[in-house]
Amino acid sequence: MPVKTVAEFVSAYREKDVSPEAFELENPYLLEVRLNGSVWAKSGAMVARTGQVKFTRQGLMEQGLGNLLKKAVSGEGMVLMKMEGQGRVYLADTGKKITLLRLDNETIFANGNDVLALETGVSNQITMMKRVAGMMSGGLFNVKLSGSGIVAITSHYDPLILKVSAATGPVFTDPNATVAWSGGLSPEIATDISFKTLMGRGSGESIQMKFEGEGWVVVQPYEETYMQASSGG
Structure with a gap:
């Protein structure tokens, strides 16, 4: 890579306003939110901001008691912060690739750890998951995103979308590599001892997600390890 002058460096990587949308990707790994009201974002995801912006951790009224109980059981869950005011907020999540999706009175499901930001209309x-076996893996506690607005989801590297249909039969995925799926699918938990070494499990049964019906599922070429979400802002 050739050496850049300071002026060339600034010109190459400066902020670029090319979209009228509230959400704009400055690069594949950095999201700019033009804030004029409120937006939900993953807690701890802010890397920079301008303007007058207030950050508030998602509380009981927004989450609902059911969500809080599920987070307590899962040990991870999705921790959001509400960004309110006017300004610009820049979000990123450990260098993961960001994809923007527009929902039009639609529903999708996503791994809670892979949700970076969403407009308040969502x-x-x-x-x-239906079976208690799902409690063995944090990746099996997911989030239903419904309504109209833009959602930013993340993945390690480029995601792959697999079609699910009755004609081709069920699709099985590793929970820790599963990013999202279409709203019409209701995955179940499947276990298979024979796959424990192939799926990176050293002992016990391997846990897989089984998708049947008509729709799609997004996977990433990476098995993500889930930890308690940060409480930072």
């Missing part, structure tokens, strides 16, 4: 509700 509601969020934590969901759990």
Whole structure:
């Protein structure tokens, strides 16, 4: 890579306003939110800001008691902060790639750890897999995103979308590599001892997500380890 002058460096990486949307990608890993009101974002995701912006951790009234109980059981869940005011906020999550999706009175499901930001027209509700076996893996506690507005989701590297249909049969995924799926799908938990070494599990049954029906599922080429979400702002 050739050496840049300071002026060339500033010109190459300066902020670029090319979209009228409230959400704009400055690069594949950095999201700019033009704030004029309020937006929900992953707690701790802010890397810079300008203007008058107030940050408030998501409280009981916004989460609902059911969401709080599910977070307590799962040990991870999705911790959001409300950004209010006027200004610009820049968000990132450990260098993960960001994808912007526009929901038009639609529903999708996503791994809570992979939700970076959402407009207030999109509601969020934590969901759990049907079988108790799902409690063995944090990746099996997900979030239902419904309504109209823009959602920013993240993935390690480029995601892959797999089509799910009755004609091709079920699709099985590793929970820790599963990013999102279409709202019409209701995945179940499947276990298979024979896959424990292939799926990176050293002992016990491997836990997989089984998708059947009509829709799509997003996976990433990375098995994410889930930890208690940060409480930072």
